[in-house]
Amino acid sequence: MAKSALDKDLKKVGSLETATFDLSRSLAAPGLAFLFLLAAMVLAALFVEEGPFGYLVIIASVIAGYMALNIGANDVANNMGPSVGSRALTMVGAITIAAICEASGALLAGGDVVDTISSELLRPGADLSPVGFTLVMMAALLSSALWINLATVLGAPVSTTHSVVGGVIGSGVAAAGLAMVNWQMMTAIVASWVISPALGGILAALLLTITNxxxxxxxxxxxxxxxxxxxxxxxxxxxxxxxxxxxxFSRLWDPSFGAVAMLGLLFGGLGWALSRPWVLRRSQGLENRSKSINGLFRLPLIFAAALLSFAHGANDVANAVGPLAAIVAVADSASTDVAAVLLPIWVLAIGAAGIAVGLALFGPKLIRTVGERITKMNEIRAYCVALSAATTVLIASALGLPVSSTHIAIGAVFGVGFLRELTSNKGVPNPAVQPRSLFLQPTTLNETAEEALANFQKRERRRLVRRQHAFGIAAAWVITVPASALLSALVYFMLEAVVG
Structure with a gap:
């Protein structure tokens, strides 16, 4: 009896220890994120002059750091999710590679999209003061970061670019009315909701078909x-x-189309020549099975994911710190004309470190969603997703089409999944287009023809793409711009009330 009571007490102590460990682990990530934001504030204070405007810049730096954390938590999953889902990389390996490549891309080739934010998306009028412009950008950053944070919690990969665009539009309209927005640019952004996933999905399915x-x-x-x-x-x-x-490397080099094409031919031939002996050596003794062949794609897939992460860091770091750079420029020049703003190195450092820290602390949830919960991945499918994502961005850039890298990557995952589903169900009667006589008759006395049909479909027709994730992600895409815009307008009015 005493022994039984002791066992129960020991179990209670063990449960308490487990609960304490889980609680401490759940609190560690927010604590480390807070320390990063504190470091961003200190870094900004070293480069910003004192005064009321300087304090606004410091606050904006903290908000930009918060935005960078959320970009790392949400957006990077598009590049690393398929690699983790296919088991080509472990979660720790994926996070390590992505963090290094994202930070390197941001620092070495950080993209300059301040032009888009300041001159292509908004038309600052003479009546918008430097302080007003600063509040517009601060509200845009905070609202888009809050929206991406919510999407991450819900497990929905969303476009950080669209979030920033919605935030800038919402606060811009709140500050100076509808005339401040370049609605032609907005039309292009809305078009990308359809163009991006469609192109990514079609190209990924085509590549997988060719590989098969x-x-x-x-x-x-x-x-x-x-x-x-x-x-x-x-x-x-x-x-x-x-x-x-x-x-x-768009910030460092602006090559002509011919130079880009020649570079592609040169590196393509080099990649083919160097990979032939490697493939021959790795294929020695392989079994004549698809699973064995998958292993040949593991190393190329890892390189593809790393390069995508580098390019993502180079381009999308400005989603976090582009508005901050505009605020810094306004503070230095006391003018709202920020069309020629460059990203200072300390501003880039906040964005680069924030993306890496956000990925490490909060990224695994979205990585699992993209890599495991939409459809099953292997190395070949993941390779097709990565290659189609890069190819689609290239084609869209050459044609001048507005696209979202997030939507492209997710569309590619769905394209691979739906192709698998289509080929898996090939030859199985579809009740939407086939007569009922092709289906099984009732197997029990109590089973109606309709029930037999439904049961046959359930047994025979495979759904290899989880629809609930498709609908949830699509809904998040559609409401990203209006939701972040509405939230940004509310934040702007609050900031205006506080600053006066």
Whole structure:
């Protein structure tokens, strides 16, 4: 009896220890995030002059750091999710590679999108004071960060670019009316809601179809892989060379179309030549199975994810610190004309470190959503997703189409999933287009024909894409701009009331 009571007490103590550990772990991430924001405030104080305007810049720096944390938590999952879902990378490995590449891209080639924010999206009027413009940008940053934070909690990958755009529009309208917004730019952004995922999905499905036809569905899979895997690696090398030239290093270099094309041909041929002996060596002794062939795509997939992260850091860091750079420029010049603003290195440092810290602390949830909860991934499918994401951005940039890298990546995941579902259900009667006579008859005395039909569908027709995630993500995309705009307007009125 005494022993039983002692066992119960020991179990209670063990449960208490487990609960305490879980609580401390859940509090550690917010605590570390707070320390980062404190460091951002100190860094800004070192570079900003004292005075009322200087204090606004310091506060804006903290908000920009908060935005960078949320970009790391939400947006980076698009690049690393498929790699983790396919088991090519562990969660720790993915976070480590992404954090290094994101921060490196932000610091070495941080994109300058202040032009879009200040001159293409808004038309600051003469009646908008420097303080008013500062409040517009602060409200845009805070509202978009809050919206992305909410989306991350709900497990929905959203476009951080669209969040910032919605925030700038909402606070801009609140400050100076509808005439302040460039509505032609807004039309292009709305168009990207459809263009981006459609292009990404179609291209990913096409790449997977080609890979299946040339390698996976062949009788001699290993021999086919020795021929076609180097070709696919060469294609990846060419695409990423052009991608990095056009997008990753856009702040440092503005090459012509011909230079980009020549760079792609050069690196494509180099990638093909170098990968041939590697593939031949790795394929020795492989079993003639699709699962064995998948291993040949693991290393190229890791490189693709790393390069996507570098380019993402180079381009999307300005979503966090672009408005802050505009605020700094206004504080220095006492003018709202910020069309030629460059990103100072200390501002870039806040964005780069924030993205890396946010990814490490809060990124795993969205990485699992993108890589595991939409559809099942393997190395080949994940490789097609990564390659199609980079290719789609290149094609859209060449054609001048407005696209979102987030929407492209998620669309590519869905495209791969729906192709798998389509091929898996090939030959199975579809009740929407086939006569009922093709389906099974009732198997029990109490089963009606309708119930037999439903049960047959449930057994035979496979749904390899989880619809609830598709609907939830699509809904989050649609309401991102209006939600962040409305929230930004409310935040602007609050800031205006406080600042006076």
């Amino acid at each position: 036809a040339t390698i996976v569905n062949k009788d001699e899979k290993v021999e086919a892989a020795r021929i076609w895997v180097p070709v696919l690696i060469g294609l990846m090398t060419a695409v990423f060379a052009m991608y990095m030239a056009m997008k990753g």
